Amino acid sequence: MQQILVVDDEPHIRDVICFAIERAGMRPVIARSGSEALTAFRRARPDLVVLDVGLPDFDGLEVCREIRKTSALPILFLSARDEEIDRILGLEMGGDDYVTKPFSPRELIARIRAILKRSVPGAAVADPNAILAVGTVTLDRAGRAVAVDGHSLQMTALEFSILEALMARPNMVFTREQLMQAAYGPGMHVADRTIDSHIRNIRAKATRVSSVPVVTTVHGVGFRFNAGGDNS
Secondary structure, eight states, X not given: OOEEEEEOSOHHHHHHHHXXXXXXXXXXXXXXSHHHHHHHHHHHOOSEEEEESOOSSSOHHHHHHHHXXXXXXXXXXXXXXXXXXXXXXXXXXXXXXXXXXXXXXHHHHHHHHHHHHTTOTTTTTTOTTOEEEETTEEEETTTTEEEETXXXXXXXXXXXXXXXXXXXXXXXXXXXXXXXXXXXXXXXXXXXXXXXXXHHHHHHHHHTTOSSOSEEEETTTEEEEOTTOOOO
């Protein structure tokens, strides 16, 4: 049974989320503050975190920053604020998704399932094309691992799915809508800026170990994998 760490200081919100998680066949683990969240993260080893941004001790962004120091654990942010800058900041801090309050429990569960589906190691073990190697980048679908110039990179589930889609068809220019479908699956809508934030994260991680950008922007259209190693 998959464990979902629910971090929120509002009892009513926690109850709604936990009830929806249990009905979906998963097990909730509760934390009421940032410090409790980090303790639960280390002890319970959850499969995903539903993380409120506004917490009483230190905010969810700081919790995310601490988790990202050691783990690519999927993180779905919750926030009472729907400002675009907050959404972008949350994703660029390493969040996989961002949902604003009030929210539909059904949509929340759908987003949790979409992220978890892309986070399970070994899902592509039987795939003869389980390893993609294009240019300086190697992507192991079975092991959910990415390396650039031989250096291992830690990717979130959605970053991995976006990079996988780009590498599978390196000569194709993907629109944001196409990458959205690759990352979140059909029937899920997210803002264009969400995809842009994930692309920026992929680029930032790759440029720490290589001077060659792994994804290029095709202005007015979308994004393409940089198979030729062009520095532009």
